[in-house]
Amino acid sequence: DVTSAESVVSMASAFPLMSEHRVVSVKNFEKYFSGRGSKKTEEKSPFAKYFQSPQPSTLLILRSTASELNGLSGAMGNSKQSEKGQKKLASLKFPYNVLLEKAACLEFPKVYERDVPSWIARRLKEKGREISPEAAEFLTAKVGTSLRELNNEIEKILIFLQNKKKITDEDISAVVGDSRVYNVFELQKAIGSRDLPKALDIMFHMIAAEKQEILIISMLTRYFIVLWKLSEAAQQTKNHYELSRTVGISSFFIPEYLGALQRFSLNQLNNAFFALRDADLKIKSSNLPADVILQQCFISIVSP
Structure with missing residues (x-):
């Protein structure tokens, strides 16, 4: 109507x-x-x-x-x-x-499929980053042409790369993975939901496809650092944009992180840091398979 x-x-x-x-x-x-x-x-x-x-x-x-x-x-x-x-x-x-x-006029022209890689490059340039043409094509192939989905993946890439200025197809592969289901961001989402079966399934696929145990440890450690910061910041303000600036992630992801924070007490967050530290030491110093070490780590983090 x-x-x-x-x-x-x-x-x-x-x-x-x-x-x-x-x-x-x-x-x-x-x-x-x-x-x-x-x-x-x-x-x-x-x-x-x-x-x-x-x-x-x-x-x-x-x-x-x-x-x-x-x-x-x-x-x-x-x-x-x-x-x-x-x-x-x-x-x-x-x-x-x-x-x-x-009146003021703003036009939002349709971005055609052939122009998506150029759109990705412009988007990253606005954020002070540069992406190779191959990497932009690779990201398009992995994610598709939905600008909303692409923007979400770009935010994840920026979180992962932190201060790195030049983005390559190897970086895209590390973040997005060979599958949009089996990658480190879906893994941390499963951990944040305390969904152990899903977290293990994603981890096993990631390890089988490509040795990514160090990436997994690094990103999960950063994930819990953000949750720890958020636990303090959320007591001062409920504004998602202010929380975003304080903890260093896009405001788009704040609801997801706040949801995870409700499932972890401060003691459980602290336990997660110890579990990840122990897993990192074992991966670097023992002969145990990485998937076995990470499985033990995830059980320690997710178990009540």
Whole structure:
């Protein structure tokens, strides 16, 4: 169901309650103007009067997929194409011609499959990192073309690499693994859920596919360090962005870590550090198979 234009204008015109601002977000704004734009359309539209004198305390967000807007922000943002942008602006009909003269415009163009590796490279460049073309292609092949999923994997890669600037396909393989099911991040999620069968299954697959015992110990140690920091920080604030800055992980992962924290007492966190330290020493100094050592370690961490 589409909220009527009159209702949208009424909500946007209202004063906020118990706050300084009111946010009104409208999806599929183009559906209010399904016909050809004309002076008659403008005169009849409830939006016309509101656009002339909008409510200062309202943040009105209008989301549109109208095809005539495609490429507009790129054309207007490029000085070499400013003339093209002005021509495009002049060709627009109501309501877009009025809006683009008075409001800010942000365009989120579709990223096609062929452009995904370039998107990955730009995303990492924004974070001060560089990725090889081969690694970007490899990440796309492993994760797929969902930008949400890719962004999640990029956040994991940044956690894993910490201060490393150049990202290679070996780094991608270490983090994402040969499978999106059997990798170190799924492993730590299973440990955080105290799901021993799943944790062992992932670990056995990782060890069988490639010797990753040192990576497993390193990342699980870092995981429990973050949980320890979070146990203290969460007593000071519930704001996920503040917690993110304090413990050094993306705010996207804070709910997952808070969930894990509810399953581990401080004594159990402390026990996890001892178990991981002992496993590290045994892997480096004994002849026991790594999977046997890690199995004992996981049992010690997850058992009540």
